[in-house]
Amino acid sequence: MEAFTVVESVLVPLDRANVDTDAIIPKQFLKTLSRQGLGQYLFYDWRYREQESHMVPNPGFILNQDPYRNGRILLTRENFGCGSSREHAPWALADYGIRAIVAPGFAEIFANNCVQNGILLVSLYEADVEGLFRKTAAMKGLSARIDLAEQILRTGDGQVYPFHMDPSVKHKLLHGLDDIQVTLQYQEDIRAYEAGRRLQMPWLFRET
Amino acid sequence: MAGQTLYDKLWMQHKVFAERDGRTLLYIDRHLLHEVTSPQAFSGLRNAGRKVWRRDANIATADHNVPTTDRSAGISDPTSRLQVETLDRNCADFGIEEFGMMDPRQGIVHVIAPEQGLTLPGMTVVCGDSHTATHGALGALAFGIGTTEVEHVLATQCLWARKSKSMRVWIDGELFPGVGAKDLVLAIIGRIGTAGGTGYAIEFSGPVVQNLSIEGRMTLCNMAIEAGARSGMVAVDDQTVEYLRDRPFAPDSVYWGRAVSAWRTLHSDDDAVFDRDVHLSGNQISPQVTWGTSPEMVTAIEGCVPDPKTAPDAVRRQAWENAQRYMDLTPGMPIMDIAVDRVFIGSCTNARIEDLREAARIARNGRKADSVRSVLVVPGSGLVKAQAEKEGLDEIFRQAGFEWREPGCSMCLAMNADRLEPGERCAATSNRNFEGRQGTGGRTHLVSPAMAAAAAIAGHFVDVRNWK
Ligand code: SF4
Numbered sequence: 323m324e325a326f327t328v329v330e331s332v333l334v335p336l337d338r339a340n341v342d343t344d345a346i347i348p349k350q351f352l353k354t355l356s357r358q359g360l361g362q363y364l365f366y367d368w369r370y371r372e373q374e375s376h377m378v379p380n381p382g383f384i385l386n387q388d389p390y391r392n393g394r395i396l397l398t399r400e401n402f403g404c405g406s407s408r409e410h411a412p413w414a415l416a417d418y419g420i421r422a423i424v425a426p427g428f429a430e431i432f433a434n435n436c437v438q439n440g441i442l443l444v445s446l447y448e449a450d451v452e453g454l455f456r457k458t459a460a461m462k463g464l465s466a467r468i469d470l471a472e473q474i475l476r477t478g479d480g481q482v483y484p485f486h487m488d489p490s491v492k493h494k495l496l497h498g499l500d501d502i503q504v505t506l507q508y509q510e511d512i513r514a515y516e517a518g519r520r521l522q523m524p525w526l527f528r529e530t
Numbered sequence: 531m532a533g534q535t536l537y538d539k540l541w542m543q544h545k546v547f548a549e550r551d552g553r554t555l556l557y558i559d560r561h562l563l564h565e566v567t568s569p570q571a572f573s574g575l576r577n578a579g580r581k582v583w584r585r586d587a588n589i590a591t592a593d594h595n596v597p598t599t600d601r602s603a604g605i606s607d608p609t610s611r612l613q614v615e616t617l618d619r620n621c622a623d624f625g626i627e628e629f630g631m632m633d634p635r636q637g638i639v640h641v642i643a644p645e646q647g648l649t650l651p652g653m654t655v656v657c658g659d660s661h662t663a664t665h666g667a668l669g670a671l672a673f674g675i676g677t678t679e680v681e682h683v684l685a686t687q688c689l690w691a692r693k694s695k696s697m698r699v700w701i702d703g704e705l706f707p708g709v710g711a712k713d714l715v716l717a718i719i720g721r722i723g724t725a726g727g728t729g730y731a732i733e734f735s736g737p738v739v740q741n742l743s744i745e746g747r748m749t750l751c752n753m754a755i756e757a758g759a760r761s762g763m764v765a766v767d768d769q770t771v772e773y774l775r776d777r778p779f780a781p782d783s784v785y786w787g788r789a790v791s792a793w794r795t796l797h798s799d800d801d802a803v804f805d806r807d808v809h810l811s812g813n814q815i816s817p818q819v820t821w822g823t824s825p826e827m828v829t830a831i832e833g834c835v836p837d838p839k840t841a842p843d844a845v846r847r848q849a850w851e852n853a854q855r856y857m858d859l860t861p862g863m864p865i866m867d868i869a870v871d872r873v874f875i876g877s878c879t880n881a882r883i884e885d886l887r888e889a890a891r892i893a894r895n896g897r898k899a900d901s902v903r904s905v906l907v908v909p910g911s912g913l914v915k916a917q918a919e920k921e922g923l924d925e926i927f928r929q930a931g932f933e934w935r936e937p938g939c940s941m942c943l944a945m946n947a948d949r950l951e952p953g954e955r956c957a958a959t960s961n962r963n964f965e966g967r968q969g970t971g972g973r974t975h976l977v978s979p980a981m982a983a984a985a986a987i988a989g990h991f992v993d994v995r996n997w998k
Contacts, residue, residue, distance in 0.1 A: 435676035525781035
């Protein structure tokens, strides 16, 4: 996993609440066997129109407009990433190049999946998010710089927004850690737990 | 000290290791796999040269991509076929038991695990699927995970997690005839919103929940995720124990007595304190119909499409306007005037035997309206299908002009050939009415099995409480 330190980019305003993972990546792209290559289908139904089975960009969608085309920081509303647990959603976001998402709140499974894929989720107060939407409307192309170590988001006009972070998530993102490797350091604990459980509740184990 | 909630007990019993900041390594008793969210996890294991930690804790089935028509010819879509074959190969390579496409036990993962006794009270159950919450109906701690976590469970039998807050949803009184678990859960989501449960584990309780069958409790817990909660659960009682007796993977007579006494402890203590309490009265719940593109956009059958001007805030006003445009509905339109093009009875929310009986009760001696293009009835598993056929439900459906299909996810998410055409309107017993969920441009109204069957016959939504 790519380690996360600082990301700087235009803020891409996606002004919708409850953006679900079906909208982030529709089901026809879940048949893949790979984690790569989904960026082209990100927000498919909003981003493209189908004309005679060709994908034509929908000019009304924010990612098809300058200067937002290759934005790396998404600004959005409450409950982003709700619905299906598909990790294809963060895979598509990461593959497109999104490294951070700013919103008042995120759906839980999606949030976990983002951490696994090096995407930083920044939760700000509703009022601050509202303020950022106003600013991006007034100053097209407003940029932001997010420093994870400092836990600060700074907009191009100099305003500073500190944010909270789970320390373990922060550590993992900063170092690009692989969870399995970390967990396997607890092998002995897992085996001891398992032995106890087998004694106490043998019906949970099929092989003996 | 206050007593423990059911969630407290389940959490405590699965702690392998806890960091001082509360981050906890949880032991996973049961891991369910399906073809869509597992291929990248298995390739991750292969690339790292890792083995499966405990093979007997895993069970797999193909459900999302499988055709619901005659299967003897295999799957015609090559990418779907490859995904299903990849699961077969991965299970064979890693020694995991699989109910393959032609196995009579095959079905939607959340239907087959309880049915087989693979889900037991007191277990932690995970699956790369958000509707894993379903299994909480049996007094288990069950939640959905992503593919990287699937790989993590395969490799370590554990997951890192933080304890959620607890919410009790207490439902008093009783439900009217014709009002079921689906209406109840839609009403709950309408009350607390799709993010209302974020950060919480929900326990459903109260007289109405106690009177629900295990199937009904599964419908309820299934949609906890639609309220934002990763897990929903119901305490163990006599019904739970009876449901599990003689299931193939349930404890046999050697351990049955011991297992049952352990399960009997799985309820919240009388003096347990919840972080949030929500109360509803069952007597006030009507059959529900969603009108929008989020499950919280729901109203009673006797209601109307709401006016966005009455939305509680600007964000929701905008969302209601977008949804009504997408759904092609206008404010003030009575729900009963909405005509449907198709009907889908199926999914992990409502494709168990009890759901099919409800639909058949309405369909008996009826006939699909001419204006309705098709009515799909898709049982949740091969065993549900066999049981329904034994009871003659398939005949009732056929005579009503409904199509009787093979088990799978089908038009719940339209990954196989079953889908809506752009602009088509569907009464569906599934759990998500998101834009394009049942096919690009398709419009979904979530309802109960009885309401769906009634809409199929009337051609538009009707109140099943008045069904003759
Ligand atoms: S029936 Fe629908 S919600 Fe349930 S597992 Fe299948 S696709 Fe997911």
